Amino acid sequence: MIITALIIAISVITLFAVLGLVLVYMERKVAAFMQIRLGPMRVGPWGIAQTLADTVKLISKEDIIPNGADKFLFNLAPLMVTVIATLALAPLPFSDKWIIWDSNVGVFYVAAISSLTVISILTGGWASNNKYSLIGAMRSGAQIVSYELSVGLSLVAMVLLSGSLSFSDIVMTQQDAWWIFKGHLPAWIAFMVFIIASTAELNRNPFDLPEAESELTAGFHTEYSGMKFALFMLSEYINMFIVSAVAATLFLGGWMPLHFGQDNFFNHIMDYIPPLVWFAGKVFFIIFLIMWFRWTFPRLRIDQLLTLEWKYLLPISLINVLAAAWITVTGWHF
Amino acid sequence: MKAILFYIFSVLILACGIFTVTSRKIYRAAIFLLLTVVSVAALYFLMEYTFLGVVQLVIYAGGIVVLILFAVLLTHDSGSLLPPLGVKRTVATFALTGTGLTVFLYTILGRKVEPGSGEFNEPSVKMIGGQLLDLYNFGFVLPFEAISILLLAAMVGCIVLAMKFSKTMN
Numbered sequence: 001m002i003i004t005a006l007i008i009a010i011s012v013i014t015l016f017a018v019l020g021l022v023l024v025y026m027e028r029k030v031a032a033f034m035q036i037r038l039g040p041m042r043v044g045p046w047g048i049a050q051t052l053a054d055t056v057k058l059i060s061k062e063d064i065i066p067n068g069a070d071k072f073l074f075n076l077a078p079l080m081v082t083v084i085a086t087l088a089l090a091p092l093p094f095s096d097k098w099i100i101w102d103s104n105v106g107v108f109y110v111a112a113i114s115s116l117t118v119i120s121i122l123t124g125g126w127a128s129n130n131k132y133s134l135i136g137a138m139r140s141g142a143q144i145v146s147y148e149l150s151v152g153l154s155l156v157a158m159v160l161l162s163g164s165l166s167f168s169d170i171v172m173t174q175q176d177a178w179w180i181f182k183g184h185l186p187a188w189i190a191f192m193v194f195i196i197a198s199t200a201e202l203n204r205n206p207f208d209l210p211e212a213e214s215e216l217t218a219g220f221h222t223e224y225s226g227m228k229f230a231l232f233m234l235s236e237y238i239n240m241f242i243v244s245a246v247a248a249t250l251f252l253g254g255w256m257p258l259h260f261g262q263d264n265f266f267n268h269i270m271d272y273i274p275p276l277v278w279f280a281g282k283v284f285f286i287i288f289l290i291m292w293f294r295w296t297f298p299r300l301r302i303d304q305l306l307t308l309e310w311k312y313l314l315p316i317s318l319i320n321v322l323a324a325a326w327i328t329v330t331g332w333h334f
Numbered sequence: 335m336k337a338i339l340f341y342i343f344s345v346l347i348l349a350c351g352i353f354t355v356t357s358r359k360i361y362r363a364a365i366f367l368l369l370t371v372v373s374v375a376a377l378y379f380l381m382e383y384t385f386l387g388v389v390q391l392v393i394y395a396g397g398i399v400v401l402i403l404f405a406v407l408l409t410h411d412s413g414s415l416l417p418p419l420g421v422k423r424t425v426a427t428f429a430l431t432g433t434g435l436t437v438f439l440y441t442i443l444g445r446k447v448e449p450g451s452g453e454f455n456e457p458s459v460k461m462i463g464g465q466l467l468d469l470y471n472f473g474f475v476l477p478f479e480a481i482s483i484l485l486l487a488a489m490v491g492c493i494v495l496a497m498k499f500s501k502t503m504n
Binding site: 001002070072073076103104105108109111112113115116118119122123126127134137138141145165 | 335359361362365368384385388391392395396397399400403404406407456458459
């Protein structure tokens, strides 16, 4: 049991490191190509070792704690945000055999854990004793707490359709087709609401008011430097991975290959591609979608941000839950 | 393994609980409260009652502690130290908590507690939902409805508080 735990711990830490390196590189390259640039090109071929060099730079930087800061909370916040990101990874099925904790309340658990991220952001902003940090933290808190509702309701709609809270059961219900194909309108609306609201929960553009560079320098992590700053950035990318993995599992079938109907020729061909490749492909597609937003939409104002959630997304997702319940009861999905 | 984890989390609950009430910085007290609440959830997970553990995380950690933190951030003097307790308050606190502890210990030490036999079967979410809305079979539909009316009243109250009335309306 202890050996299993150790193996899991080592593989999760490796996954974190690799994801951090890959996603930062991907973000810079995607950004560059969207703006007809080349992006990092100096370190290694096509600049693939750039993020490695950045990591070395961040590790060797001086770790500064401001004099007026609450030292205990200042050090606790980056640790907390990383721990929370790790915990949320547990019930996600990476393939048909790779799942850390096959919980029967997996979806509920991930929603619960991701609602804790706001605490570490508030703590980091408050402990820095800096007005920009505090404003950034407050904005972030208001934003995450509001958008959590839409995320939760779109999860509820999918749970209604699939009839289970367990991720592996939800993947198994998509054996004949993914929910995005067989869930009709409720699944499409839930998918769109989920992607919009979770982009806001991640504090990414166009909802990046908490760290709006032009107004707040860097928001809640203004005072952080070196590895503590790196932990905040890392967990932001890990959270992006988790959100994309949840979306891929609920809407796009997780590790389930592209199937239509039962046991036909097309399905057998699709089965030759291993589940892990399917999962990674879907997750990186959604990550690319979220990165695409960043270079397409301008930043919202705070009143527009709250209007979008409370006047549009929340009523839409409430009605959507009703529609999903109706479809489930009448059995209109395939 | 389970016993070791149990003791680790119990120590965490007790230590963080004590820090919550002794800390003189209000924000730190809230963070210690968070650690206590999360450790309690960890105990539920250890007992394999995952649903209750997740509910604990959603309601206490994700809901109540976040609410407390917001309230702390919005107050004027959240950064300064709280005044130290006077002698009167210290004595009163010890008397009250001591009474509670005595009653509690007296109740559980007088009884013989049998260790549970067999496996613990976690009730499924479907069962919990069914029981919650069951009209017969000792269902909880009346409390459920009562709470929903209470929440509706609270929401209407929030909207009324936050609404800006124009001066002509007053």
